[in-house]
Amino acid sequence: MVWAILRKELRVELRTLESVPAMSLFSVTTFVLFHFALARDTVDGSLASGILWVTLLFASVLAINRLFVADEEQGGFDGFLLAPVDRSALLIAKFLTLLAFLVVLEVVAVPAFGLLLLEPSLGRILPRLIGILLLADVGIAAVGTLVGALAVRTRARDLLGPLLALPLLVPVVIGAARACAPLMAVGHPGRIPVRWLETLGLYDLVFGLVAYAVFDFLLED
Amino acid sequence: MYGKGLRALSITTALIMTGAFALAFFWAPEDADQGFSQKIFYVHVPMAIVALCGFVAGAGMAVMHLWKRDSRWDMRSYVAIHLSIILGVGVLVTGSIWARVSWGHWWVWNEPTLVSFLIIFLLYCTYQPLRFSIADPERQARYASVFAIVAGAFVPLNFMAVRLAQQYTHPRVLGNISGNLPGRMEWAFLACLLGMTLLFVTLWKYEMTSKHASSQLRRLKRLLGEDGQAKGRRTAAPATREAATPV
Numbered sequence: 001m002v003w004a005i006l007r008k009e010l011r012v013e014l015r016t017l018e019s020v021p022a023m024s025l026f027s028v029t030t031f032v033l034f035h036f037a038l039a040r041d042t043v044d045g046s047l048a049s050g051i052l053w054v055t056l057l058f059a060s061v062l063a064i065n066r067l068f069v070a071d072e073e074q075g076g077f078d079g080f081l082l083a084p085v086d087r088s089a090l091l092i093a094k095f096l097t098l099l100a101f102l103v104v105l106e107v108v109a110v111p112a113f114g115l116l117l118l119e120p121s122l123g124r125i126l127p128r129l130i131g132i133l134l135l136a137d138v139g140i141a142a143v144g145t146l147v148g149a150l151a152v153r154t155r156a157r158d159l160l161g162p163l164l165a166l167p168l169l170v171p172v173v174i175g176a177a178r179a180c181a182p183l184m185a186v187g188h189p190g191r192i193p194v195r196w197l198e199t200l201g202l203y204d205l206v207f208g209l210v211a212y213a214v215f216d217f218l219l220e221d
Numbered sequence: 222m223y224g225k226g227l228r229a230l231s232i233t234t235a236l237i238m239t240g241a242f243a244l245a246f247f248w249a250p251e252d253a254d255q256g257f258s259q260k261i262f263y264v265h266v267p268m269a270i271v272a273l274c275g276f277v278a279g280a281g282m283a284v285m286h287l288w289k290r291d292s293r294w295d296m297r298s299y300v301a302i303h304l305s306i307i308l309g310v311g312v313l314v315t316g317s318i319w320a321r322v323s324w325g326h327w328w329v330w331n332e333p334t335l336v337s338f339l340i341i342f343l344l345y346c347t348y349q350p351l352r353f354s355i356a357d358p359e360r361q362a363r364y365a366s367v368f369a370i371v372a373g374a375f376v377p378l379n380f381m382a383v384r385l386a387q388q389y390t391h392p393r394v395l396g397n398i399s400g401n402l403p404g405r406m407e408w409a410f411l412a413c414l415l416g417m418t419l420l421f422v423t424l425w426k427y428e429m430t431s432k433h434a435s436s437q438l439r440r441l442k443r444l445l446g447e448d449g450q451a452k453g454r455r456t457a458a459p460a461t462r463e464a465a466t467p468v
Contacts, residue, residue: 146371150364154354160347164368167344168375171382178386199382210374214367217287221360 001085005093010100012070019066020104023059027109030055031116042119049180052113053136053173056102057166059109060140063101065161067094067148081219091145091215098141098148106133118184125183128192132183135200136176139207143168146211149218168207175199223429230426234419241412249409258322263410265315267417268308269338273376275305275421276345280373283366295362296459298369300428302348304421309342337383344372352457362459432458 013019034051035041043051071077080090110129114122122129144165151161175196182190245263252259279302286294316335321327330336351368355361 146367150351150367153360154351154364155356156350156354160351160354163347163350164344167340167347168371170340171379174382174386195385199385203378203382206374206378207371210371214287214370217363217367220363221357 001089002092002096005080005090006096009093009097013097013101019063020101023062023101023105024108026062027055027059027105028112028116030058031109031113035117040117043117044119045185046177046181048113048118048184049177051117052110052180053177055113056106056109057140057169057173059105060098060102060144061162061165063098063105064144064148064165065151065158067098067145068152069157072152077219087216087219088212090219091149091211094145094148095141095211098144099137102137102140103134106137120184120186120189125189128183128189129180132176132179132192132197132200135197135204136172138204139172139200140169142204142207142211143172146207146215149215153218171199171203175203223426223433227423227426227430230419230423234416234423237412237419238416241409241416244409244412249406250403252406255323258319261315261319261322263413265312265319266410267414268315269312269334270414271417271421272305272308272312273338273341274418275301275308276341276376277373279305280369280376283369283373286362286366287370292359292362292459295366296432297425297429298366299352299459300425300432302345302369304424304428306342306345306348308421309338309345312338313342333384333386334380337380340379340383341372341376344375348372349457352459358459365459 031051034043034055038047068077071080081087110133111122147161147165147168151157151164154160179192179196179200182192242263245260249263251257279298282294282298282301286292286298313335316332316338317327320329320332320335348365348368352361352365355364
């Protein structure tokens, strides 16, 4: 069931190209904006890490806002509720969809960041960076799915989505940005402090469980 | 039902708060470093602790609401979170004043407790807009409870993350709560904490009583055929359908 919904979501995205291109374009544009706003050609260390994470976070808010809109407007929720399936299937499928969007976004945004702004070369730090990105993506996807479902059926959904998501994602930014900062330092990349990875892991676990526990209540009518 | 014992509770709260502040100002010794300005500690810290406990209590009540399907729990959760947000404004203002006096800036980023509190406060600020933008009262209650639970789980996690982010050896009074306060200060602090908790409970009961009374009034008016004046008004407060069932 999860697989069926996931395939549907990915097919819709492939045909409409609604979220991922917008997210990627948004992130590249934001890097250009940062170049002019900071008046710097290259960045490194905690500044680089901060720029990357804030950009990725804002780009993911775009997807979070769109995640359930088609279901709400075109009766996807009704169809799903009529089907005799476990409601958590929708959560898991949407979570995986968002996760896939984020991964594709990063496939575009991270090389663009390396090309446009980052001073140390991307190649050496890439394996460790991918690990941090994936850990953070899981947290963003879990919270994003929950917030998307919460906000989509309110009148002010475009406003409430970011307002709810950004404070909830502060721990992700703290963990991911601090973990990436030593990687992006000029010269020899430093070691990643383990506690940031632990923070991200704990965040993923807690909000994964919370999302699983409360998601059913969002779908009751 | 909520009005029972309210007078006695109010008087106790007033007495204990007065007593606690008297202890804090006249009995507890002045702080060697910060002098008189440290007295704001007896307002700021209990207020912060009570506000955070109020948020978590609101989450617990939201769990009860989703579990028992009783809209009264939603009302309780709403009132607890609502009061905690108001206390939260007080926490940020007193914290800011304290920071200004002792560190010379209105806002300091290296005080993890204050920063965590700001993030939590920003999150809870969306509670009312969320409620307000859902028209159907039943769904409003359900979604608000989901929000309250998620945010309640966020409170401890956020504190942990922010505290990790600033492993600082700042001379903090807050770090000393766990036993390093000199005896008199600690007793005065505990008295203030008790007073603040009682204040929260009293205000909570007052608001519950008021909501309950006005919903009963509406019900009586409806019975008398005077319906229609409250209808159609959007509100962030939970619909008081409890009036339909005798309590």
